[in-house]
Amino acid sequence: MKSTKNKIFLILKILLILVAVIAVAFYFFRDALLKQAIAKATVKIELEYDSDLTIKEAVFEGFSGISLNEITLTPRNLDTLITIQKMRTSVNIWQLALGEVQLGTLEIKNGKVQLTQKGKIKNFAAFLKKDKNESKSTDKKDYAAFAYRIITKVLNLVPTDMDVENLSFKLDDNGKKATIDIKKLVLLNKVLETSIDVQTNTFAQRWKIKGFADPRNKKADVRFFNLDTGAIKVPYFDERYNLISSFDSIRLNIDNIDKSGGELHLDGFASIANLKINHPKIARKDVVIKNARFDYRFLLGSNFISIDSSSTIQLNKIKLYPYLSYDNEKDTVYRLKVALPKMAAQDFISSLPDGLFTNFQGMEAAGIFDYKLDFKYNVNKPNDLVFDSNLKKENLKITKYGKANLNKLNGEFIYRAIIKDVLQRPVLVGNANPNFTPLEQISPYLRKSVLTTEDPSFFSHRGFINEAFKQSIVKNIKTKKFSRGASTISMQLVKNVFLTREKTLSRKLEEILLVYILENNRIASKERMLEVYFNIIEWGPNIYGIGEASQFYFQKRPSELDLKECLYLARIIPSPKKFMYQFNDQGNLRDFALQQENFLTNIMTKRGLLTVDDTIYKQHTLHISGPAKSYLRLKVKDSTEIDSIPSISEFEL
Template identity: 35%
Template sequence: MSRFTDFFVRNKKKLLIGIGGFASVIMIGFVVFLLNRERILKYAVAKAIQKVENKYPAKLKIGNARFLDLNTVLVTDIALLPNDRPKLMQIDTVEATVSFRSLFLGRMVFKQFDMAQGAITAFKQDSVDNFSFLYKKQAAGETVDSTAKKTSNYGTLLNRLIETAFENVPDGVNFRNLAVLFKNDGRTINMNLPTMLVEDGEINARMTITTEALTNTMYVKGVIDPDNYLLAAKFYGDNQSKSIEVPYIQQKFGATMRFDTLSLSITNKVYKNNQLTISGESSAYGLVLNHPKIADENVTVQNGAMKYVLTLGDHYYALEPESEVRINKAIFYPEATYETRPKRKIGIKINSPDIPANDLFASLPPGLFDTFQGVQATGTFKYRMNFFVDMAQVDSLKFDSDLDASPDFNITQFGPVDLRKLNQEFTHTVYEKDKVVRTFQVGPSNPNFTPYNQIPNHLKYAILTAEDPRFLTHKGFHEGAFRHSLITNIKENSFVRGGSTVSMQLVKNAFLTRKKTITRKVEEALIVWIIENLRLTNKERMFEVYLNIIEWGPNVYGIREAARFYFSKEPSQLTLEESLFLASIVPKPKQYRTYFDAYGGLRAYPRYFFKLISGNMLKRGLISPSQAASVSTYVNLSGRAGSFIIPKPDTTHVQLMDTLQLAPIDLLDF
């Protein structure tokens, strides 16, 4: 300390002169700036225009720019006009606080930004638009080639957009009366922003969004931190409308979607090796979704959330393992990958922690799983699913799925449907196209009911061999069968084969509607799992009910009606050939007439089916060699069904090819 004091005393005169000189330089520079600031401002404006026009194929026009006070600039009549495209943006006035340093460098960096009376008009018609140039790189003097191949690396594009947006966020923003109009191939979205205020990183806004069919007024609250690429916003309706309906979902997907509150955020981004990884969260309260392919009625998720980690690259997209989905109280960990080149590869994994059974049942959204509304249980669930397919090698498709329950899992209270009803006589209603076709009792009070022991074994074996060979040993599901059905459906690019077991077909008929919705299939699987794993009904009774309620023809339900309709017999009198015929029509019973030619003989498909099924019954020891050898390919429809046969042209070769594709996949196990 004494050395510094001595130095200062000895050199104080020189030091004071130096400090004074430095202060004089600053003062002179400041005076020079004051005298020339308008010229510097014009230079900065010209530099900004030049920079925009060098970077983008567009013209930036600024009517006037002048200082209002020491560091506040007023800019008027701003327009952005893409080359050979309609005007993209028009702003009447911008009042901004600028950085002195940026002006000296020929830039205009705003600290405070107050904009009034602005309009952004974006359009896209076919492949022509007036905005995509903003996220496409362009070298100085380069023109845009509309025929150039679009980049496939959406990670690079999105990273450029995010960085451009965050780098240009001022410390404070006040938008007043901003209108955004977007026209996309004949559709119009009009957004009016009466006010949006960003101050100290906090966002407050009110907006009205109008489409052809609806108008939403909503509020936005959020935070933004440009230095850390952080953005979070919450959208919610006003006191009158409350719910916000998502536009164009009906027109594009035939669905409706609305929510009370929606929150979205970006919490981090990393761009490395031409791949962008974004982390964030989203949540929705009071989410209501309606689509005929999902469920019969509105699906309501009171509280749903997702933590996501997304990676986008060149022909590559991934939902990383760190992602999490929460539906009310149930939590799942999804993971997905999608590669588009050289061939498409799709991978999906879902895992869950131990979920208390009551939490899972309480979390199932109303409208999706009505069977389980109000169910009470003990124990926990844990789910795992793994799917992967390389479209260049579809036969190598991988699929496995498993729902595990703790040893103490048990249902203590059923919901609106008692899953034990199969154990006693019950009323069964048949629906077709939402209309009631038949209602009958399944049990001894129905004269058409056939007990299990009165059904011939060769009929039972034929149906099980064709539909579900492992019915007596599996717990409701056959992953191999489902995997093979997926492979066939992917190859055909159509749903031509199902992977349903007898248990699943029984549940579909006895407990659920016949509508083919995604959620009905999931509900069906959960009901099957509970019945099979809790052994609510034994296999013999399940198969007995199945044979007594399935459809066998036009308004023909149950094996006794079928035996009489086709052969004027009781079920116990059916021959092996007649049993094989009945087994062959189970998938499409109303099409039995197409099985016969003009002379009453069986066509190629049923003949092939007879040979295939009887051969596999022989391999399993279900019939003797002599029975297999004596199987005839002639069936006499001696019942009423014979009078409905309509001769059709023989398309044997076509039917045989279809047969080879649709042959029961379980038979490959023998």
């Protein structure tokens, strides 16, 4: 037993001696090794990135410290990318022996990182290219292992103690400039404190980041706010993307990063106060979110990435439970679930972001509701798409309307279309207008044709058609663009009467909510909604409603229209101002228009909306006789051809 212990002690002594020898050798030869490493990096940067790296002085300080002076990185024939006057750092020797670079301390004084783009030439473009030697393996990536490895490497490069003075980041994108000047950044005893000056072409501010950061234990809790009065403005994006945004403060908390059982868990929260966004694609006004918080739990496995359903999104008084996942174990599957627990309808309305739902301002509601959304898309089986949207309500009703008074549909009102921000002429929807046509005085053929082309299930749905949404999503994903919508007559009616034609997120969200309220509170009957629709929709250049349209095209009353005329009017609804392209220079329908007509006729016949007797209309040609005829590009006939004597060959034919 004693002999065994002696052997163990002897082995330990030998190991200690070896470590000491290695340490001494490293100490004496470290400067040479450092110069060799810098020379190797310089050659690599020159060959692979066509850039010059120079370091005027590089020496060791103490056992694990390195001091570098006058560092520059300059892409060939382009603006200098990085300059640093002085940088000192230390590394964890034991981690280095295990092959990991882990910074202990970092000190930077007087540095500049400059990103420039002149025309299409960027001084940083070479460093964005993929490594030529990077493996092109077709094996599936282990998301948990990959993410944990990246996070660990990044956090290892965050020093436990840091002191940065006068480090500026400058961006010049063809004259669009932004400078973030870090006057001071100190991390000491896990306490982070900064002083930052921001300068752009449009504003100047002073920012501060303060909080707790522990990179070795993978925890942080920092707050970002403005030292001056007013909100923090986001630089560069206003000039580059026309996105004006600001906020009072942001807080980011990282509570846990842990990998166990093949899964990676990331837990924490992020919050923002008084976020203000202005962009023409979002809304016409500033959109303001007073308080928002995201309590997140990210889960990553070998073949999936997800936001766990225990995560929450808080938007004022609205609290959502989201689930989002990407899984490629067998097929590539995207999944989204959203659960909104029971809440008071009034709390929901009052929590909507200001500026995003202007037509809801002043609206009051009673009752409660809850909502669930389930979406699943399998890339390999696109037609099996799942889209289930379910809202349950209890005593839900509108007690006071806001700006959009849906009840006006039941009475006489003035309709004015807005096209490209221009208010069009007023159209009276009511019996005092001689062109107004009650539903029962509109040809049944037209009612059937328009319902077939625009909304076959209008009288049975409640504003939305889930199956249409599903087919729209599938086609848009397949074509990778918005090539098909799922708009119902109810949605078109709300858009025309209460909203504008602007293509903004605000308008679309308002449309969805207003349609739901209109249809599910039975504010107007289906017959009245259809009647209003027929009397306001655009049917040609400055032509609104079926009363004007029937005269404009055929010099008839709506009740007198035959099937062929009704099929034509139904088909031009999507693009009424381009109706003239349906005709050739002889005034007859072009081949593509005839094909559309036949297709629509066949559908209506199969659905039992037409009979064989109805289709006798095919014996005559569609004839435009009203003012619309002046828009057709007709070929002028030569009178000499009419008066000339036919040739023998013509008689023979």
